[in-house]
Amino acid sequence: MIDGLLVLALLAPLVPRPPSLVPLQDTTKGKAVYVKWCAGCHGDGGAGDGPSAAHMLPRPRNFTGAIYKIRSTASGQLPTDADLMRAIDEGLPGSAMPAWKGRLSDGERRDVAGYIKTFSAFFADTSQHAAALKFSGEPGGGTGAAALKTGRQFYDSIGCRKCHGDQGRGDGPSAPTLKDDAGFPIFAADLHQSWRFRGGGSAADIYHRLRTGLDGTPMPSFSDLIDQKFLTDEQLWRLAQYVRSLSPPDPPEVRDVIHAPQIAGPAPVSPDDSAWARADRYWFPLVGQVVRKARWFAPAVTGVWVQALHDGHTLALRLSWDDRTQSPDSAWLGFEQRVLETVAGDDSGPPKAEPWPDQLAVQFPRRLPEGSGGMERPYFLMGSETDPVYQWRWTSRPRKSVAGLARGIERFDTLPGALAGQASFDHGEWRLVFTRALATPDTANEVQLEAGRAIPVAFFGWDGSSGEHGSRMAVSTWYFLALDRPTPPGVFISPVLAMLVTLGLGLVVVRRARRRGTARAGRQR
Amino acid sequence: MTAPALRRSATHPFWQAVGILVIAYIVVVWVVPLLPGSAIVPKSVVLQYMVTVLVGVLIYVSDNEERWARFKEPIEAVLAEPRLRVVRAVLLVVVTALVGLVAYGQVATTVAAPPNLRSIHPAPPAEITFRGRSITLTGLENPLRAHPESLALYLAEGKGVYYRNCLPCHGDHLDGQGHFASGFNPLPANFQDNGTIAQLTESFVFWRVAKGGPGLPREGTPWNSAMPKWEDFLTEREIWSVILFLYDQTGWTPRTWEKTGTGDGGRGTGHD
Structure with missing residues (x-):
């Protein structure tokens, strides 16, 4: 028996086993890994209270309660070892939890999963152990109109819209009341950003969350509705597929240069103009302003979609971004106060919630960069006292757009003259179009939008109902805007010439080869 | 066939x-x-x-x-x-x-982003002013290493400083892939890589932390760097303690100053 075990132990490293079957055991080694890599957020005692926790929303998991959002088990049950391994290996997208696969060894990750179970007595009690639910396979046709229609029908009938909103951007009537079990404010997920779903963004991941619920949050399990015959398993799959259809098929890829094609008609001034349907969309991620006091660690605007068109005289720039509210919105003041109290910053105490508006800023240098490869530009974070930036700023209340010079975060001086901006709010999405003449008289302060140049551009966003104002904002780095010129016919001359020459040479070579071949054949004859 | x-x-x-x-x-x-x-x-x-x-x-x-x-x-x-x-x-x-x-x-030309050429480790100044006090970087070692009996304490302090301040960009694994990293260009420094702190003296790291992006010379493209000027947030001791933590957590040893006596003999070793 002992010999047999020994042989097994020696063979064990040679036999690949699925990670879920490998016991999570060595808690001494696991503790060392935990203390070194996890305690900074999750705390030495596993209570989710490490030094960085106060800067995070959502907060790091508190392991002492053994309540886990992302599981394959029924609501209220402990997660399986495979569930814990998945969270460690893949991380939790949209939160601060990174994927540890490739960062820690297989053994280290298994050991640390074993160790985090020691923070709660529930895991020691084998009667509490739960098996993964039996999940059905995804039915086909999930992107078809009929499937999505069924999905949408259940989206409405089982109450998803109460929190996630009519169009799924997390703006439902109950959204401002949401708290997790620890009392922290929690956002209903924006279903248009599946790449940020904690448990993964595939239709299968969404179906699993619908079956298991997200324990510790207001998101319930819908497995009981199947038991009660309110809907079938396939209909729940259709709902998952509908939710999946709200996001782009692939996570947006960040491209450095926004290309603004030249169009024949006048540049559109309205965000709902049909001309926008033909313009490419560019995604730019925004992150918390963590460079200057007072820093902001929980940015609500996670990115902007940008489109650009010009007509040779005017540039139209369309920005759209998800925002749960048309701030200021008194229904969200309580939520805003809870966010400000939860997310620590540089202020001595939490700031008081105020009815701040939503804001968006687009930033350019005052002049196009010259010399040294055109690299030099003002400081990305709103310029500086000596080297200001030219910005377009829009606020939701009062609803207006202004152009001006920013000299650092604190100082903004409006330039004379109005800036054309038109915005609409639709079910959790702001759509804003700025239009401006390519050339303006004030060449010293207002960037001249020359076609064929890489024009540096950056974006800033504020959600007033999340307490964002002033330096509490979401920021981007410098990107570029290029106004494309229509292809001049001269461009086609050299390719056509090259083709003619190639063809001519080819024919000459063939003719000579054939003549030689005939001559040789003649000689041989 | x-x-x-x-x-x-x-x-x-x-x-x-x-x-x-x-x-x-x-x-x-x-x-x-x-x-x-x-x-x-x-x-x-x-x-x-x-x-x-x-x-x-x-x-x-x-x-x-x-x-x-x-x-x-x-x-x-x-x-x-x-x-x-x-x-x-x-x-x-x-x-x-x-x-x-x-x-x-x-x-057929299309507009591309201009090349982003920058000196990753520009030459450090011989001396900086930290909150009004002058600090000579040349030949400077981490003063906290002079107290080996308190090293554990300093490391714990440095760890707290890191997790409260550096984590969003430089990440849990110190590899420059924090949850805010994707929003910035250049990407935050990867301390696990053998080309960053492994190549540098602690005094160089102190300069970079204290003065941040705005303190970079032109060749370091200061307009793009999202590295804060940490002297606005942290004390001198907090910066030295977080530097201890960076080396301890990654396992690298800092580059040391060559003992070449006075003058510029050991200055700027490998900082280019």
Whole structure:
């Protein structure tokens, strides 16, 4: 028996086993890994209270309660070892939890999963152990109109819209009341950003969350509705597929240069103009302003979609971004106060919630960069006292757009003259179009939008109902805007010439080869 | 293709040449990037390699009169044989179209982002002013290392400083992939990489932390860096303690100043 075990132990490293079957055991080694890599957020005692926790929303998991959002088990049950391994290996997208696969060894990750179970007595009690639910396979046709229609029908009938909103951007009537079990404010997920779903963004991941619920949050399990015959398993799959259809098929890829094609008609001034349907969309991620006091660690605007068109005289720039509210919105003041109290910053105490508006800023240098490869530009974070930036700023209340010079975060001086901006709010999405003449008289302060140049551009966003104002904002780095010129016919001359020459040479070579071949054949004859 | 035909091709100099070129292409484009420490081979370099291989192949096939004649056979056949008229026509059209496409790609310009050239480790100043106090960087060691009995305490302090301040960008694994990293360009420094703190003295790291992006010289592209000027947030001791933590957590040892006496002997070792 002992010999047999020994042989097994020696063979064990040679036999690949699925990670879920490998016991999570060595808690001494696991503790060392935990203390070194996890305690900074999750705390030495596993209570989710490490030094960085106060800067995070959502907060790091508190392991002492053994309540886990992302599981394959029924609501209220402990997660399986495979569930814990998945969270460690893949991380939790949209939160601060990174994927540890490739960062820690297989053994280290298994050991640390074993160790985090020691923070709660529930895991020691084998009667509490739960098996993964039996999940059905995804039915086909999930992107078809009929499937999505069924999905949408259940989206409405089982109450998803109460929190996630009519169009799924997390703006439902109950959204401002949401708290997790620890009392922290929690956002209903924006279903248009599946790449940020904690448990993964595939239709299968969404179906699993619908079956298991997200324990510790207001998101319930819908497995009981199947038991009660309110809907079938396939209909729940259709709902998952509908939710999946709200996001782009692939996570947006960040491209450095926004290309603004030249169009024949006048540049559109309205965000709902049909001309926008033909313009490419560019995604730019925004992150918390963590460079200057007072820093902001929980940015609500996670990115902007940008489109650009010009007509040779005017540039139209369309920005759209998800925002749960048309701030200021008194229904969200309580939520805003809870966010400000939860997310620590540089202020001595939490700031008081105020009815701040939503804001968006687009930033350019005052002049196009010259010399040294055109690299030099003002400081990305709103310029500086000596080297200001030219910005377009829009606020939701009062609803207006202004152009001006920013000299650092604190100082903004409006330039004379109005800036054309038109915005609409639709079910959790702001759509804003700025239009401006390519050339303006004030060449010293207002960037001249020359076609064929890489024009540096950056974006800033504020959600007033999340307490964002002033330096509490979401920021981007410098990107570029290029106004494309229509292809001049001269461009086609050299390719056509090259083709003619190639063809001519080819024919000459063939003719000579054939003549030689005939001559040789003649000689041989 | 039947087996004898295949064998005939394998010994034919023309098909051998084609085979060598195909293998060379596969190796350069797909195999080389798989080697540890390599990257994708740029197109211009691929072209150079392929031209070199082609020249080598031509030298080989033309080295011997008979081999050269056999090598030319299939080429002349395609050019002259009446039965290969269709192959000939297709080849002409394809080559012409390719030339047109390449020529168009050369002349049709599209606006690209300007090159982002920056000095990753610019030369540090000999001296900085930290909150009004002058600190000489040249020859400076981490003062906390002079108290080995308190090192554990300093490390714990540094860990707290890191998790409260550095984590969103530099990440849990100190590899520059924090949850805010994707929003910035250049990406936050990867301390696990052997090209960052492993190459630097602690005084250099102190300068970079204390003065941040705005304190970079022009060649460091200060306008792009999201590194805060930490002297606005942290005390001198907090910065030295977080530097201790960076080296301890990653396992690197800081570069030390060469003992070359006075003057500039040890200054700027490797900081370029």
